[in-house]
Amino acid sequence: MELPDFDVMLEMAKQDPEALEALRKSLVEKVIATADDRYKRKLKGLQFKIDMERQRARTPLATCLALSGMMHDSFYRLNDSLNEFRQLSLNADIESPTSAEGAVFQTGQNASYKCDVINLDMYRQSNEDVIEC
Structure with a gap:
């Protein structure tokens, strides 16, 4: 189903809400x-919260604010979360000045991922002469 034109929806709001x-x-x-199956339950829960906020609100403006x-x-x-991660990476004992190669991070359901952590400021300084288009 495609989203109708704004003017059509405006008319619907006036004539047939x-x-x-x-x-x-x-x-x-x-x-x-x-949506991907792993997100459906969370999306349904979020939509339930949205619907409950819409019901509780007494006016459209109150709904918008909520x-x-x-x-x-x-x-x-x-x-x-991002600031906490940043603080952890700043406090980590990092051998390389620009990355923590092979850092392992725990995520949901005990999964872990190996990745490189790059300090953005140091990366920018080391690549300031590089111009990308």
């Missing part, structure tokens, strides 16, 4: 259905 809501639900279900708050909370958690 139930049809617009049905379209929204259909599109959300399609996105979740086409959902915006949810997004900001998610970005703050991501930022905290």
